Every structure is written in structure tokens, then in C-alpha cells.
Amino acid sequence: MPRVVLKLGDDVSTDVIYPGRFMATVLPAETPQYAFSDMTEFNADLRAKQVPHGAVIAAGRNFGCGSSREQATSALKGHELTIVASGFARIFLQNSVNLGLRLVCAPGFEASVGDELDLEPSRVLNRSTGREFPVVPLPPARQAIVDAGGLIPYTRRLLAERKA
Secondary structure (H helix, E strand, O other): OOEEEEEOOOOOEHHHHOOHHHOOOOOOOOHHHHOOOOOHHHHHHHHOOOOOOOOEEEEOOOEOEOOOOOHHHHHHHOOOOEEEEOOEOHHHHHHHHHHOOEEEEOOOOOOOOOOEEEEOOOEEEEOOOOOEEEOEOOOHHHHHHHHHOOHHHHHHHHHHHHHO
């Protein structure tokens, strides 16, 4: 069952997720080490692999605002984190779909570090508080890309199906 490992507020910028001073690093295999690097304790936990895959970052509205840097998404994807937020910045959302990062948009979502969540297609249930929040699903075409692991695996699969 996914557990919240970090709680953030509204308007979390890509500068917080992946600081600009690391922009020279673009390889998806290298970007995860810089995720939330200015939040030194959380970054250390990520680098030490003390945060399990599927763990949740809880956030408010407009998560991923700021620059269009794809590294912010690839840094989170590298740790296989799930982001549950009240809303996402448009470019961050598209970058996340393209890279296959799992996002859950649940307006009004609230949770604290340590809360256990049930992530269902139509709702998020916070088992720790008993509260539930409706999910705004991605359009089916975008969800298919995320489910495939991102745009490149999705396109490869489509091309392979056409050859068959």
C-alpha cells in the first residue's frame, strides 16, 4: 500500500524538484540523484534508496510549475515515485505523460507524511484519515502512454504491432 513520504504545498516549482544548477545533467540515468537536492534529508533518503518505489509525494495545486525542464520529471521517474496532487502545471503534466511518471490529480487532496493511501482509478482513499478524494483521470490516450512507460515505449509497441 503506497505511503506518503513527502508533503508539499501549492505551486511547487521545477526548481524545487530539480534545481537549475544541475541542468547540464540530462541523462535520465543521472538526473534522479538531484531530485529535491535542496531538501537535503529527503534527497539523501532517495539516493540511499530508503524510499520505496511507488511511494507518494503529496502536493497541492500547480505541482511542477516554472520552467519546462524535463529533468524534473525524469528525476522523479528515476525513483518510481507517484505524485498525488490537487493539480499539475500543464507542461509538467505533459512531460510526465511522455516519460511515464505516475500522476494522480485529486482536487482538494490532503495527506500527511506516513499516511497510507489506496490509489484507485476513480478515487484516492486516505486510509489513515478515512477521507476520500475524487480523481480527475487522464484522457485514455494519455493514460495509455503512461501505462506503457512513456512515449518511447508506447511508440515502439505501436510500431511492433503494425509489423505483426
